[in-house]
Amino acid sequence: KQEVTQIPAALSVPEGENLVLNCSFTDSAIYNLQWFRQDPGKGLTSLLLIQSSQREQTSGRLNASLDKSSGRSTLYIAASQPGDSATYLCAVPDGKIIFGKGTRLHILP
Amino acid sequence: EPEVTQTPSHQVTQMGQEVILRCVPISNHLYFYWYRQILGQKVEFLVSFYNNEISEKSEIFDDQFSVERPDGSNFTLKIRSTKLEDSAMYFCASSKQGHRETQYFGPGTRLLVL
Numbered sequence: 539k540q541e542v543t544q545i546p547a548a549l550s551v552p553e554g555e556n557l558v559l560n561c562s563f564t565d566s567a568i569y570n571l572q573w574f575r576q577d578p579g580k581g582l583t584s585l586l587l588i589q590s591s592q593r594e595q596t597s598g599r600l601n602a603s604l605d606k607s608s609g610r611s612t613l614y615i616a617a618s619q620p621g622d623s624a625t626y627l628c629a630v631p632d633g634k635i636i637f638g639k640g641t642r643l644h645i646l647p
Numbered sequence: 648e649p650e651v652t653q654t655p656s657h658q659v660t661q662m663g664q665e666v667i668l669r670c671v672p673i674s675n676h677l678y679f680y681w682y683r684q685i686l687g688q689k690v691e692f693l694v695s696f697y698n699n700e701i702s703e704k705s706e707i708f709d710d711q712f713s714v715e716r717p718d719g720s721n722f723t724l725k726i727r728s729t730k731l732e733d734s735a736m737y738f739c740a741s742s743k744q745g746h747r748e749t750q751y752f753g754p755g756t757r758l759l760v761l
Binding site for chain 2: 569570572574579580581582583584587627629631634635636637638639640
């Protein structure tokens with residue numbers, strides 16, 4: 539049964555710093571991996587989707603990597619801004635989508 | 648850019664009442680999903696729907712729940728007799744070709760059962 543774990547659960551960093559969010563999954567036979575952003579009380583915004591054949595995907599200041607063999611993905615955020623404050627969710631499809639609990643990110647102005 | 652919409656954004660109901668949550672998926676998508684998120688917990692899968700039938704459901708999706716695509720655009724989740732523990736944010740999602748592709752999520756309906 540697929541399980542998704544995200545570390546750390548919460549993170550506070552000063553504005554301007556680069557940071558890395560971690561995601562691990564137990565079953566490496568995945569089709570893709572998706573990173574979402576969730577603002578408090580709001581819906582889910584898809585940030586990046588990495589196909590199983592890819593190693594990384596980039597969108598602006600965000601870069602997601604995927605290492606299927608070790609069951610890990612990272613989301614790298616460059617030059618963080620207060621507007622990046624949100625919960626970041628990692629998710630893998632297993633018929634349906636299995637979500638991690640998320641990392642709650644707070645960027646300090 | 649097309650998006651998934653959900654109504655209502657908030658709903659308050661009394662325990663034992665029926666509620667219907669509505670979703671309009673992206674128009675050329677073929678796969679539809681419902682998820683829920685209890686406050687402070689993970690987003691959990693409820694049900695997936697394709698070709699006018701349920702393709703997969705979780706153990707949460709018991710006989711109190713049902714889904715329907717009553718016309719060409721709406722996708723609904725009905726909870727027959729709400730319980731306190733049904734209080735959660737309910738998200739609808741859709742995708743063009745199943746779980747191997749990006750699922751696009753709606754903004755959610757916050758359901759509070761009193």
